[in-house]
Amino acid sequence: MTTNFRLGTMMFLQFFVWGGWYVTVGNFMVAEGMGTITHWAYSVSPIAAIISPFFLGFVADRYFNAEKVLGILHILSGCFLLLTPLFTSKPMVFILMLAMHMICYMPTLGLANSVAFRNIDDQEKKFPLIRVFGTLGWIAANILVSGILHADTSATQFYIAGAVGIFLGFYSFILPKTPPLLRKDALISFRDIIGLNALNKLKSKSFFVFALSSFLICIPLAAYYNFAPIFVSGMGIASPAFKMSFGQMSEVLFMLILPLLFARYGVKYILLGGMLAWAVRYALFALSAPTGITSLVFLGIILHGICYDLFFVAGQIYVDKKSTADIRSQAQGFLVLITYGLGMFIGAQVAGYIYNLLLKGQTALSVQSWQQFWLVFAVMTTVVIVYFFIGFKDKLNSKE
Known part of the structure; x- marks a missing residue:
């Protein structure tokens, strides 16, 4: 199995997880009587995007190999996603579960890019070919969940995305080793992070x-x-x-x-x-x-x-x-x-x-x-x- 193939598979699964529920969650919430708060399901991703740089800057970039952090975060995010549909009768807990999923998931976008960039040469030519597998993963998730299973309003979307996320977590441990670039005592400021x-x-x-x-x-x-x-x-x-x-x-x-x-x-x-x-x-x-x-x-x-x-x-x-x-x-x-x-x-x-x-x-x-x-x-x-x-x-x- 070549490095490029392993990295392409990582990108495919990375965006399969996100695409597996992100497009369909609004219709799921409408069907479950949560139509007036769908905007909160789409607010958790931005909140996680704001938090993510601090985690990457203060923890992931200096203490642990990127592929190991990637694996742990995907396992946690997948578990939260599996739990999410159990709380449809408690809308705020439902949103909280989505938020916990995205807080774990969002840093993996940067980590996946780091693993890819650090393990290929000629990044300008090779990275787009690896990254396009992410888009294909998103498309595949939509086809499976919506086109084949017709699960736009079903909890199936969370079970599929969560299970794939956990699988990706374990798969991440066999990705190329990507040690941290910063020393543990390296100084980094709030202004650097944002x-x-x-x-x-x-x-x-x-x-x-x-x-x-x-x-x-x-x-x-x-x-x-x-x-x-x-x-x-x-x-x-x-x-x-x-x-x-x-x-x-x-x-x-x-x-x-x-x-x-x-x-x-x-x-x-x-x-x-x-x-x-x-x-x-x-x-x-x-x-x-x-x-x-x-x-x-x-x-x-x-x-x-x-x-x-x-x-x-x-x-x-x-x-x-x-x-x-x-x-x-x-x-x-x-x-x-x-x-x-x-x-x-x-x-x-x-x-x-x-x-x-x-x-x-x-x-x-x-x-x-x-x-x-x-x-x-x-x-x-x-x-x-x-x-x-x-x-x-x-x-x-x-x-x-």
Whole structure:
């Protein structure tokens, strides 16, 4: 078994676990009478993303081999996920179990990347080929849970994802040995952990505009992950999580052509294209709600490749190219903090508030309310697009 194959298998299982429940949990909660608090299920991931850098910085990076920490965390996170559906009659405990799962799971994203990067050469060429197995794992989970088992509203999703997580935990112990890079007595500060020292070295108007836009755009973006599966189900589309996996399939395509787009258009228009795709997606959802035209829904889903790759992945590449070697990890950590952490948390809470406001005590949104819901986020996204277009002046492209 080659190292690349072992690392690819790790990535496949890593994202299979997350994809196994993340897309379907909203519809599961609606079916279990927890429809008014689904936004809390999508708030636990951002909370974990905020906590994760502290665990990695103060513990994982200095005391233990990365593959061993990866294994222990996956076993714990898998156990919490198996326990989660036992508490559907106690919504707050249900959310707490999800939170405990994500607090254990979220650091494994960084650890899995570390194990991969540290055990391959020519990272720029080989890592994308390993990382794409993660997207395939997410797709496979959606196909199994939703397309084959039709378990969008069943506890089966948690049992499958939890069992695979525990298996991945034990599998991690046979991954290549990856010892900590920092000495146990190495000094590291709070500012290092959250990336503020890196931010000081990246001072420029364009980088500030990029960082603020990335944070702000994640507020309307959070509505998609939480409420799109519920909306798709409400539109009468069967196996919603399976249908939404079409978005990840398009993600694979755009991941492959992203270097070509960078060379041709540069970072500003790549990022603008990603933001614009989000606004168009929400507009398509708003148009489809009262008309019942499901082809518009599918078009919005398929836009995910543009939405994700041209914004999140391109943003990570931009930060990498603007950073020097000594601050690169901190700068990426700062980007994760303001997007997947703070931005997504605020966005999940805002989306939940608007959803419950439009719900007005009913069990489901009307088609008119769904139209209003998606239009709100289309407008929010458009405002950020205008700000970014006016304020961002960096000419960085792939040749720099």
